[in-house]
Structure formats: C-alpha cells, structure tokens
Amino acid sequence: xxxxxxxxxxxxxxxxxxxxxxxxxxxxxxxxxxxxxxxxxxxxxxxxxxxxxxxxxxxxxxxxxxxxxxxxxxxxxxxxxxxxxxxxxxxxxxxxxxxxxxxxxxxxxxxxxxxxxxxxxxxxxxxxxxxxxxxxxxxxxxxxxxxxxxxxxxxxxxxxxxxxxxxxxxxxxxxxxxxxxxxxxxxxxxxxxxxxxxxxxxxxxxxxxxxxxxxxx
Amino acid sequence: xxxxxxxxxxxxxxxxxxxxxxxxxxxxxxxxxxxxxxxxxxxxxxxxxxxxxxxxxxxxxxxxxxxxxxxxxxxxxxxxxxxxxxxxxxxxxxxxxxxxxxxxxxxxxxxxxxxxxxxxxxxxxxxxxxxxxxxxxxxxxxxxxxxxxxxxxxxxxxxxxxxxxxxxxxxxxxxxxxxxxxxxxxxxxxxxxxxxxxxxxxxxxxxxxxxxxxxxxxxxxxxxxxxxxxxxxxxxxxxxxx
Ligand SMILES: Nc1ncnc2c1ncn2[C@@H]1O[C@H](COP(=O)(O)OP(=O)(O)OP(=O)(O)O)[C@@H](O)[C@H]1O
Ligand SMILES: [Mg+2]
Numbered sequence: 001x002x003x004x005x006x007x008x009x010x011x012x013x014x015x016x017x018x019x020x021x022x023x024x025x026x027x028x029x030x031x032x033x034x035x036x037x038x039x040x041x042x043x044x045x046x047x048x049x050x051x052x053x054x055x056x057x058x059x060x061x062x063x064x065x066x067x068x069x070x071x072x073x074x075x076x077x078x079x080x081x082x083x084x085x086x087x088x089x090x091x092x093x094x095x096x097x098x099x100x101x102x103x104x105x106x107x108x109x110x111x112x113x114x115x116x117x118x119x120x121x122x123x124x125x126x127x128x129x130x131x132x133x134x135x136x137x138x139x140x141x142x143x144x145x146x147x148x149x150x151x152x153x154x155x156x157x158x159x160x161x162x163x164x165x166x167x168x169x170x171x172x173x174x175x176x177x178x179x180x181x182x183x184x185x186x187x188x189x190x191x192x193x194x195x196x197x198x199x200x201x202x203x204x205x206x207x208x209x210x211x212x213x214x215x216x217x
Numbered sequence: 218x219x220x221x222x223x224x225x226x227x228x229x230x231x232x233x234x235x236x237x238x239x240x241x242x243x244x245x246x247x248x249x250x251x252x253x254x255x256x257x258x259x260x261x262x263x264x265x266x267x268x269x270x271x272x273x274x275x276x277x278x279x280x281x282x283x284x285x286x287x288x289x290x291x292x293x294x295x296x297x298x299x300x301x302x303x304x305x306x307x308x309x310x311x312x313x314x315x316x317x318x319x320x321x322x323x324x325x326x327x328x329x330x331x332x333x334x335x336x337x338x339x340x341x342x343x344x345x346x347x348x349x350x351x352x353x354x355x356x357x358x359x360x361x362x363x364x365x366x367x368x369x370x371x372x373x374x375x376x377x378x379x380x381x382x383x384x385x386x387x388x389x390x391x392x393x394x395x396x397x398x399x400x401x402x403x404x405x406x407x408x409x410x411x412x413x414x415x416x417x418x419x420x421x422x423x424x425x426x427x428x429x430x431x432x433x434x435x436x437x438x439x440x441x442x443x444x445x446x447x448x449x450x451x452x453x454x455x456x457x458x459x
Contacts, residue, residue, distance in 0.1 A: 116300055116302055117306065119304065120298075123265050124297075124318035124322065124366070124370060125318055126317075126322055135306055
C-alpha cells in the first residue's frame, strides 16, 4: 500500500516542484513552438544561407543529449560571462532541444501541402511570407498537430532533467524528499502521478484538437 | 501586351522552351495547344514568373519578368491565373478565397473586397456558395470560384492552364461559358486547352507547340481547316477523332 502520509506531509514540496515543472514546461513549450516554426521555414526557403543554418540547427540539437545542452547553459556559459540559474538554463535547453524536433514536424507538414497552394498564393500577388502565413501554415498545422502534441508530451517528461542542475522542479523536490525520508518507491510513484496529471490532459487535448480540425473543412 | 523574344528555358539539361517568339496584344485571346509535354504549361507559367526563363527577353506590359529589380508581386497583381486543379484554399470559404488577395495585396477594406467578390460570384453564377468551403462544391463550381478569385484582382491578363481538363464532361460547359463571356468583354487571355470548340469560337489565334517549339501560329479557322505543319495535322486528327 502506498504511504500517503509522505504525500500529505511533503505536499508543499511536491506542489512547489510541480509548479516549477509546469512553468518551465509552458515557457519551453511556447518558445520551442515559435523557434521550431521559424527554423522550419528556414529549412525550406530558397535562400541558401538560411537553409544551411536551419539544417545545421536541427541536425545539431536533435543529435546531442538534452542533458548536454542543459549543462552547457548551466556550467558552460558562465565562462562566456553569461550566468543562468538551473531553472533558466534548463528551460532554455528544453526549448532549444524540443524546437529541433518541432521544426522537423512542421517542415514535413509544410511539405505535405500541395505545391499548387503556394503557386495559387504567389500568382495572386501575395509574397512568399504572406502565402506561408495565410495559406500554407494553416493547412500544415492540421497535419502537424499529432507529432507536435507528442513533442510537447516529451517536453513535459524531459523537463525532469532540471533536477540534475538544481532546477527545483518536481523531480528535484522528489529527490530531496526521498533523501530526507529514506522512502524511495512511494515518492517516485507520487511523482509519476503528478506527471500524469500534466501529460494525460495534454494528450487528450491534442486528440480533441485533431478531431476538431479534421472536421473544420 | 506580352512579348517573348527568343526565349529559351532549360530544366537542367532538358531544353523545354526553344526560341520562343510570341507577341500577345491587349484584348487578344490566344489558345495554346499541343501534345503532352510540349511545354505549354511552362510557357504559360513563365508569363507570371512561376517559372524563370533561361535566356531571351520576356516582357509583360513592357516590364521584364525576370529582371532582378522587377517587383514580381506587383506584376502578378495584373495577371490572374487559373489552374487545372483549381488550387482553391481548402481551409477558407469561397468568399475568403476570393477576398484574400484583394485585402492583403491591394489593401482593400474587407467590405470593399466582399462587394467585389460578390459581384464576380454573381458573374460566374454561384453567389449562393459564398460561405461554402471548396470541398462542398462540384468541380465546375470550384473552377468558377477560381476564375472569380482571379478576376477579383481586376487583372488585365488572365492565364488558364487546362481549366476544364480535370472536370467531369457535364461541367465543362459551365466553365467554358464563363471564359467565353470574359473573352467577349475584351480580357487578354492565354488559354492552354484541348477544347477546340472554345478555340474556334473565341480564340483570336492558335499557337501550336511541339517539343518546346512554337510550330504554328494561326487564326483558328485557318489552323483547323488548313494546318500547315505535319505534326499539327497529326495532333488535330488525334483529338478531333475522339
Ligand atoms: N520542374 C521540372 N523539372 C524538370 N522537367 C520538367 C519540370 N516541369 C516540367 N518538366 C518537363 O518539361 C516538359 C514540358 O512540360 P509542360 O508541363 O510545360 O508540358 P505541357 O505541354 O504543359 O504538357 P501537358 O499537356 O501534359 O500538361 C515535360 O517534358 C516535362 O516533363
Ligand atoms: Mg500542362
């Protein structure tokens, strides 16, 4: 039987960590979406330097461990005169890491919109950017919602790396509680439940959005 | 006025357009015909810069299409284009499809754009479909919306790339009727089509292409009754016999 007294006695700590996890995830989620969208557009433009940059960005950040990026911003950048708290460093790392995956999802979504849509937009006098914004991206988003939803769920789970750099998130607090109480099993079960409280509504929401968009036109 | 002077185009090593010389006057209706792969679409798409030319000079209203300093978006306001597969925006209503460019390119107010859109929807015969989505329309209706979308920019030139080829036979007529009306109002039109009836009725000139070259340029009556080129004869007998 689970020892609920741990949950009750240390509820404030759990809650603090939970809040930090939510905030870090939310910020990283919004940031990674915007960075990802910009990188995706770079990857498909005909302007070569932008395209190279986009490709390098994706290949680099997708292929190194998240922890390495997090440590870079936590212990690496102070050498360059930039100091971040564990929470900030971790959130930046999460945003950058996730944005590489989101960029790829958006890129394949954009490429799946028929070529004739861009041609119709451009031949009516709209600029490339206008056509992207008003015609291509709104259609791509429909295709891209499920993979992006999965990335967001991964993001929430990945936010647990904050614990490694004193990010005061849920996982970090759990480590503290379990060190204090010598209870391991129960503490991490509760932590798992807290994560589920975030990820289950997220995946339900994505599923709902997917259905609604499918019906929209 | 559209003027091709010695225009060539390559896709890599492949020579798609060969020594194209063609002048189209304001108000003229030019019908481009020729076998599949002869370069008709490419020719048409060069006019609004959807394809670039490799050499030679192509001018539309005295502006060089491929010049670096040409504002291509501005030039395109004056050139409407209708595609074989309509290319309507599926996520926008019929009305939004038509008003998008007038609002965002010509900076018309939503109200003004809507008024213009309704005028052209009226004209193509489907004002009642304004709030439908493209997926709710028949092919013929979608193509008429696409024409209205082009016209709403008040262009001086309209390009049509096989506008009836993707339609069920019973819907071809309704689209051709709209195009004929447009031709009679004096619109400058370049039309790639296999509809010989249309070509005869409203075409001022037939341009026959084969393997990237313009082989014959002729008044419709002359072309259909008395084709000079052997390949034009073969082509005509093939399409007229089915
Ligand atoms: N992007 C491209 N890259 C390479 N070759 C191309 C490209 N687009 C067209 N072509 C080739 O150029 C030739 C002319 O194509 P085009 O589409 O202009 O022909 P068309 O006369 O319109 O034919 P159809 O009646 O089938 O539409 C074809 O052989 C085609 O395969
Ligand atoms: Mg073609």
